[in-house]
Amino acid sequence: RQAKRRTAGVLCFVPEHDRSQVADLSLLGAMRDGIARGELRLYLQPKLPLLPTRAVAAEALLRWQHPTEGLIAPARFIPFAEQTGFISELTTWVIDAAAQASAQWAQQGFVCPVAVNVSTRDLLDPTFADRVAACLARHRVDASQISLEITESALMEDPERALATLHQLAALGLDLAIDDYGTGYSSLTYLKQLPVQTLKIDQTFIGQMASDSRDAAIVQSSLDLAHQLGLRVVAEGVEDAATLQRLRAWGCDWAQGYHIAKPMPWEQFAPWWAWQHQPS
Ligand code: C2E
Ligand code: MG
Ligand code: MG
Ligand code: MG
Numbered sequence: 001r002q003a004k005r006r007t008a009g010v011l012c013f014v015p016e017h018d019r020s021q022v023a024d025l026s027l028l029g030a031m032r033d034g035i036a037r038g039e040l041r042l043y044l045q046p047k048l049p050l051l052p053t054r055a056v057a058a059e060a061l062l063r064w065q066h067p068t069e070g071l072i073a074p075a076r077f078i079p080f081a082e083q084t085g086f087i088s089e090l091t092t093w094v095i096d097a098a099a100q101a102s103a104q105w106a107q108q109g110f111v112c113p114v115a116v117n118v119s120t121r122d123l124l125d126p127t128f129a130d131r132v133a134a135c136l137a138r139h140r141v142d143a144s145q146i147s148l149e150i151t152e153s154a155l156m157e158d159p160e161r162a163l164a165t166l167h168q169l170a171a172l173g174l175d176l177a178i179d180d181y182g183t184g185y186s187s188l189t190y191l192k193q194l195p196v197q198t199l200k201i202d203q204t205f206i207g208q209m210a211s212d213s214r215d216a217a218i219v220q221s222s223l224d225l226a227h228q229l230g231l232r233v234v235a236e237g238v239e240d241a242a243t244l245q246r247l248r249a250w251g252c253d254w255a256q257g258y259h260i261a262k263p264m265p266w267e268q269f270a271p272w273w274a275w276q277h278q279p280s
Contacts, residue, residue, distance in 0.1 A: 054277055059115045059149065059256065060098050061263045062090065082119050091122050095132060098146055099139040101266050106141075110273060115147040115177060120154040124161050129168035136172075143173030149200065150176060152184025159190070170195035177234070182218060192229065199226040203237020206257070210242050223250055 034040065064072040081087040098114040105112060122128050136143055148169060155162045170176060177198035178191070182205055201222050208215045219235070226233045235247050238257030247255055264272060 055112070055260075055273060056254070057113045057115065057147070058269065059263075060094050060117070062094055062117075063263075078119070082121060085121060087119050087121050088125060088128075091116070091118055092131065092135070095135050095146065096139075097266070099135055099141045101269075102141045102145040103139045105270060106145075108270060110270065111145070112269075112273065113145050113147055113175065115149050115175075117149045117179065118154070119151075120157050120162075123150065123154055123165045124158055126161075126165070128165055129172060132169065132174070133172055144175070147175035147177060147198075149179040150196075151179045152181065155190070155194070156185060163194070166195050182222060196231065198232045198234060200234045200236050203257075206235050206237045206243060206247075207239065210240070210246065216246075219247075220250055223252055227251070 062074050062078075064077060066072050078087070078090075081090050094116050098116050102112075102114060118128075132146075136146065150162075150166070166176060175198065176194075176196040177200055178194070178196055179200050180202040181199050183202045199222070201219055205215045205218050205222075209219050210216075223233050232253045234254040234256060235243075235252050236256045238244050238247065238255045238259050240259055244255055244257075244259055261272065
């Protein structure tokens with residue numbers, strides 16, 4: 001317990017301090033001279049947020065505002081786009097839109113990295129990383145402002161080629177995340193060698209976490225594994241306060257879900273951010 005306190009860097013009040021107080025009084029007299037002699041040292045201890053109480057990033061989720069069909073969800077066109085190869089045009093559009101938003105926000109003085117979902121085809125395209133780089137340059141957006149979410153299945157088709165693209169993207173300075181973790185087949189050995197910083201636990205495990213002890217076990221052990229590998233963990237699909245509370249207690253780093261906010265049109269995002277970040 002003592003050791004834990006020390007590593008946490010917390011100054012504790014212990015009885016020894018009490019007993020030496022008299023001796024400290026004489027030391028105090030010498031302190032005036034100590035200041036004059038330049039004997040004081042400034043120490044700093046880093047502080048970091050542990051709780052995701054305020055948004056720090058966003059995920060880009062594509063919708064199609066069809067003139068007669070209305071707003072169409074990605075489940076209705078992404079699989080089709082992937083089959084036909086049209087997906088690379090969609091991905092290009094999304095990355096471009098995200099970079100454009102980022103550039104505009106930078107002018108308004110706020111910083112919010114945007115994550116874009118990429119598919120298998122993108123990762124197997126040897127020109128993909130170059131196209132991403134060109135897009136960032138065109139909008140004068142730093143690579144730290146765009147991150148990419150990759151599903152496990154996207155890595156399985158041709159792991160070597162996908163890995164080569166991931167390394168190119170990582171070299172550009174993009175943050176990479178494994179999306180829908182737990183639903184694919186990636187082995188732990190494989191996970192170990194990926195140049196990713198983040199693991200997103202799939203919402204199917206998060207949704208029932210509070211009621212199903214098996215889901216809870218999967219989430220907890222994924223958190224443990226990811227943290228041991230030095231990865232940040234994002235829980236997706238957080239729909240209620242109880243789940244968020246539990247994830248916090250388990251040390252989950254970030255959360256996403258309807259309980260916090262539903263995906264919103266990008267023009268609404270800056271006002272939402274301002275509202276959420278106002279001093280309480
Ligand atoms: P994903 O990347 O795993 O995104 C999370 C999905 O869960 C999104 O659905 C999001 O709206 C939804 N979601 C977020 N919070 C909650 C919650 O609390 N409860 C529930 N039930 N759902 C929640 P969406 O927007 O319909 O997207 C579905 C999938 O389509 C995405 O899953 C992603 O794989 C794909 N997708 C979306 N946009 C793009 C894109 O631009 N490119 C590609 N390649 N795929 C995309
Ligand atoms: Mg995603
Ligand atoms: Mg996901
Ligand atoms: Mg998903």
